[in-house]
Amino acid sequence: MNEPVLARLQQLMTLREEVETLGALEGPWTPPADWVDEDTHLRLLLDVPGVDPASLEMHEEGGAVTVAGRREAPARLLRGERPSGTFSRTLHFPEAVVPGSGEAQLAAGVLNVRFEKRHPTIDVTTQPE
Structure with missing residues (x-):
């Protein structure tokens, strides 16, 4: 490859890193979640490292x-890849x-x-004969 093409590729890579850094600084983000079945209970696990518990x-x-x-x-963030800012996630119960x-x-x-899982029950009544 010639030098102008290599220089342009380097510029594009630098620009991409800067855009990624800007995008990671502040804005809505979505933490990953898992639902786990535990027979009588459902467990939700949500990855929120670095989130202020008071928030x-x-x-x-x-x-x-x-x-x-x-x-x-x-x-004093120099390069950011982890998202920050607010998040809100609504998960429907399975x-x-x-x-x-x-x-x-x-x-x-x-x-x-x-x-706690809810196990619906049906009341059975008897009819007088």
Whole structure:
């Protein structure tokens, strides 16, 4: 390859890194999540490393749970690849749960929320003969 082409490729790579850095600095992002079946409970695992625990909010409504929070970028960030800023994620329950049964813990950057499954029951009545 000739030198002008190599120089242009280097410029494009540098520009790409700068754009990636700018995009990672601030803005909405989506933490990855897993649902785990534990027989009588459902467990939600949400990766939120670096999120301020005081910023976390969670509410349950209409067969779904919404988790929101904020991760701040370091003040003197030289190159950023980890997203920062606010996030809000609504996840629908894969099975029915008992409303208000969620219990949450945050450890090692993982929000761990456990919900009791709801097993619908049907009352059987008898008719007088």
